[in-house]
Amino acid sequence: MIIYKTFFKVLNKCKFPVILYTVLLLFFAGFNMSSNDKSMDFTAEKPEIMVINHDKEEGLTKNFIEYLKQNTVIKDINNDEESIKDALFYRDVQYIIYIPENFGEKFLDGKNPQIEVKSTSDYLSTLANMIVERYMKVAKNYVGSTSDNEELFSKINETLGKKAEVEVTSKMDTSTISRLTRYFNFSAYSFIAISIYVICTIMLKFNEDKIAKRTAIGSIDYKKINLKLLIANSGFCFAIWGIYFIFARILIGEIAFSEYGLYYALNSLIFVLSTVTLAFLVSKFVKNKNTITAFVNIIGLGSSFLCGVFVPMEFIPDFVLKIAHVLPAYWFVSNNELIGSTEVFAGEFFKNFCINGAVVLGFALVFFIATNIVSKKKVEK
C-alpha cells in the first residue's frame, strides 16, 4: 500500500505539468480531428450522381430513377469516357450508375441483374452506394409478392419513404465514424506522449540513484515493487483514457457510445497497456527531465509518423509500414482502421481485431519483462 500512497503523493506534487500536458494533448486531438474534417456541416447535402440508362425508362427502372431523383442530385454530363473521368476527378459527381438493358424486366422476373457503378472514394459516394443498395434490398423484398406492378411500386415507395429519416442518420454515421477513427488514431500519439511524460516524471524520483539504492536494500522484492508501481501508473493512465473517451462523446457525439465507439475504446485501452509498460521501461533509462522530452519526441513522434497516426496508412510507403510492424502503434492503428471499415461486428472482424489486440498485449508483456531484467541488472551491479 505504501508504494501506491507514495506514488500518488509524488504525482500530486507533479500535478501542474502533468495536467497541462494532458489538457494540451486532448486539445490537439480534438483540433486535429475537426481541422481535417471539412465535411462536418453538410448533413443536408445529397450525393451528386449521374445515371447512364441503357434500359427503357419505364416500369421498375422508371421507379428506381424517380427514387434516385428524390434522394440524390442527378447531374447531366456528356456520356463519353473522358467527360465521365473528369467529372469524377473534379468531384462534379461522386457516383455513376450504369443501368443495363432490360434491367427492370429482369429484376421483376426475380433474376439478379447487376448495375455497374463508378465512384470516387469519399463518403458521399459511400452514401450514394447505400442509397442504391437500399433500393435494391427493398425492391427485392417485394418482388413476387404481387402481380400488380403499380401496387408493387407503391409498396416499395412506402417502405423507402419511411426510411427517409434513417437515411439522414446513416449519412452522418459515415462521416462521424471516420472522424472517430481519426480521433482514436491520434490518441496513439497522446497516449504515448502522456504515458512517457507522466510515468518518467514520477519514476525519475523513484529511480534516482540514491533512492533506488535505498530501495534495493529494503526487504521487498524488486519485482513486487515494479509491479505495484506499474499498477499505480496504469491506474493513472486508465484515468486519462477515460477522459479521452468522454471527450470523444463530447466532441463527436452519441456514436462514441455505439458499438463502434466501444470497440475503439477497447482497442485504445489495450494500447494504453502497451504505452504504460513501454513508458515504465523507458523510465529506467531516464536520468533527468530533458531526457524525458527527448524520449517523448523520439518514441511518440517516431511511432506516429511510421504507423499512420497523423497521416492515413495508405499514404505511407510500404517499406515504412513494414518497419512499423515492430511498433505497437502500428497494430493499434490497424485495428482502428479495421473498426472504421467494418459494418458487421462478427466473424472475420472479430478474428482480426483479436489478432491485432493480442500483438499489442504481447508488446506490453515484453516491455514489462524487459523492465524487470533491467531492474535486476541495476540491483546486482
Next chain:
Amino acid sequence: MENIVEVKNLTKEYKKKKAIDDLSFDVYKGEILGFLGPNGSGKSTTINCILALLNFSKGKIKIFGKEMKPNSYDLKKKIGVVFQDVAVFEELTVFENIDYFCGLYIDDKNTRKKYVEDAINLVGLQEFKKYYPKQLSGGLLRRLNIACGISHKPQLIFLDEPTVAVDPQSRNNILDGIKKLRAEGATIVYTTHYMEEVEILCDRVIILDKGKIIASGTNDELKDLANIKERITVETKDLDNNHLNEITQLPEVFEALYEDGILKISYKNEKNNLENVIDYLKSNQIKYRKIYSERPTLNDVFLELTGKELRD
C-alpha cells in the same frame, strides 16, 4: 562472542583499481564497530559489498551466518542502512519519508506508525514532522536520513559517515541516538573520518587506508600502537631555544616542539611527566597560561602507521 558479520579476504576492484584489498574482519553482536579512514580509503565500498549492492572479485561475506545475496530479503529485513548521501523524497514530508522507507520492511500500518514515531523521537524531529526536506537545515536533513534508515528497528545497522558537515548540536543528537540504538540491542557499524567520534562512540575500531586494514582493536589497544604515550601542552610566551633544548633532555621526552607560543612535548612513557614539566617551568621562572596532559589520539596512531595525518 557471536559474529553478526564475517568478512573474509574481501577484494573489490573498480576497473583494475583496487578499492579494497583483502579485507578480513568480524562484527560482534552488540558492539559499535568504528571504521576509521581518510577519504577514498574504501569505507563506503566495503559497506556496499557487505550489502550485496556491489559485486566483488574475491572474498566471502556472511551476515547472521548466512551468505548475503541481492535477493536475501529475510536478511535485509534485519539490516538498516544509513548511506553517506541523503536519500529522501523531496515530495514527501519528514513523516511520510520515514513511513515510506519503513514500509519497505514493515507491512502492518499500525506497527509502522508506532515505529515511525519512535524513529522521529530518536533523532529529535518531533517539531518537523510536517516539514518537507527542502525546509530542513543540513543537520536536520541528516537526522531525517538516519531516521529513514533505522525506523524498522533492525538488529544490524550500518551508518556511513552520518555526521559529515553537521552542526555540533545535530552531531551530539546523532551520537546520542546511536548509543540509544545500541542500548536497545542493535549491532552497529559506523564509518567516519572523525577520530574524535570513534573515540567517544566505538567499542572497537578498524583503521583503513588505501583499502587495507592497517590496525584494529579497542581504542586503548590502538593507542598502544603509537610510540608516544602522553602529550603535554603548555601555553607560554617566555621560551627560548635554550629552554627548548633543556626540555628535550628531560626524562622520557620523545620530542618537544615550540610554535606560536605553544609548547608540545611527547613522551614514550607515562611517568610523572606533568610534575617534571611543572617543576622545570617553576625553577626557570617561566610563566604559563595553561598546561594540560593528553593521551595520544588515533591520529597519532595513524601518523605512526602511515606517516601521514588522518585528515589532510
